[in-house]
Amino acid sequence: MPLFPEEQLDSLLGYFSAQPGQKLKDGTWTIARKLGWGPRSSTWLVIDKNDQHRALKILTAAATAVSNAKNERHFALKALKAAPYSVPELLDTFEEKDEQGRWHVCLLFRLFGPSAEDLRQGNAYDGQNLPVHIVRKVMGDISECLNDLATGNIIHGAVTPNNFLLFSVQQGDEVREALAKIPADKPVKIKGSDGVWYPTVKSQPIPNHYTWKSKADDIAYAEFSLANFAHGNASIFC
Numbered sequence: 004m005p006l007f008p009e010e011q012l013d014s015l016l017g018y019f020s021a022q023p024g025q026k027l028k029d030g031t032w033t034i035a036r037k038l039g040w041g042p043r044s045s046t047w048l049v050i051d052k053n054d055q056h057r058a059l060k061i062l063t064a065a066a067t068a069v070s071n072a073k074n075e076r077h078f079a080l081k082a083l084k085a086a087p088y089s090v091p092e093l094l095d096t097f098e099e100k101d102e103q104g105r106w107h108v109c110l111l112f113r114l115f116g117p118s119a120e121d122l123r124q125g126n127a128y129d130g131q132n133l134p135v136h137i138v139r140k141v142m143g144d145i146s147e148c149l150n151d152l153a154t155g156n157i158i159h160g161a162v163t164p165n166n167f168l169l170f171s172v173q174q175g176d177e178v179r180e181a182l183a184k185i186p187a188d189k190p191v192k193i194k195g196s197d198g199v200w201y202p203t204v205k206s207q208p209i210p211n212h213y214t215w216k217s218k219a220d221d222i223a224y225a226e227f228s229l230a231n232f233a234h235g236n237a238s239i240f241c
Contacts, residue, residue: 006193006195006196007193007203008203008205009203009205012193012201013195013197013199013201015065016043016063016065016066017063017065017105017107018040018045019045019063019064019099019101021034021045021202021204022190022204023036023187023204027059027099027109028099028109031052032049032050032057032111033049033050033051034047034059035049035056035187036182036187037204038206038208038209039206040206041231043063043233044063044066044233045061046059046060047059048114048178049111056173056175057094057111057112057113058112058113059109060109060110061099061108061109062107064107066108067098067108068106074233075108075110075232076093076096076108076110078232081155082155082157082159082232085151085155086148086155088226089148089151090228090232091112091168091228091230093112094111094113096109096110097109097111113173114171114178115171115230116213117169117209117210118164118166118167119137119141119168119227120165120167121208122213122215123215125214125215126215133215136218137215137217137222140222140223141167144225144226144227144228145162145227145229148229149162149229152229159229159232166229166230166231167227167228167230169211169213169226169228170226170228171209171211178209181209181211182209182210184210188204188207190202190203190204191203191204
C-alpha cells in the first residue's frame with residue numbers, strides 16, 4: 004500500500020507540499036483547499052484579501068526545472084486567444100520556493116469544476132460508464148475546442164477525460180455555498196521514505212449539480228473546457 008493516497012510527496016519529482024492556510028506570493032494568496040493533482044503538478048483553491056477565488060496550479064520542482072515549464076504559460080495564453088470560451092483562463096504566473104529550497108512555477112487560473120472523468124467515476128452502479136447523451140455533449144464541446152485551437156496552430160497532446168473540465172462558479176459567496184456541501188478535508192501528516200513528515204490533503208473539486216445521472220436536457224447547458232496545456236505544441240501547419 005503506498006504511503007501517500009495521491010501525489011507522492013517524497014518523490015524526486017518534488018511536489019509542492021501545500022496545506023490550507025498557507026500563504027503564497029508574499030501573502031497575496033491563501034490556500035483554502037486542494038482541487039486536484041496530476042503527474043507534474045497539484046492544483047489548489049486560493050483566495051486573496053479581496054475575496055477573489057482562483058485555481059493555482061503548482062508545478063513540481065522537476066517540471067519547473069525543464070524547458071517546457073514556461074511553454075505551458077505560452078500555450079495557455081495562445082489557446083485563450085484561439086478558443087476564449089473553451090479553455091481555462093490563465094490570469095498570472097509566478098514562482099514559489101518550497102521548504103527545501105526548490106522553485107515551483109505557479110499558474111493562476113479562473114476556477115473550473117469537476118472533470119468528465121469525475122462524472123464517470125461517480126457512477127459506481129453501472130460499471131462507471133457515462134450515458135450516451137453525456138458522451139455526445141463532452142465530445143461535441145471538446146471537438147469544437149480542438150477546431151478553434153487548430154485555427155491558432157495549436158495541438159493539444161493530452162485529450163483525455165481528466166482534462167475535460169466543467170465550468171465552475173467564480174464569485175466568493177457562490178463558491179462558499181458550493182463548498183459548504185463538501186466540508187474541507189483536513190491534512191494528515193505522513194512520514195515519507197526520506198524521514199520528512201508531509202501534510203497530505205485529499206483532492207476536492209468544486210462541486211456543481213451535474214452528475215452521471217444528469218438528463219439530456221440538463222447536460223445540454225453544461226460547458227466542458229479543455230485544460231492542461233503542458234501538452235500543447237506548435238502545429239506542424241505553422
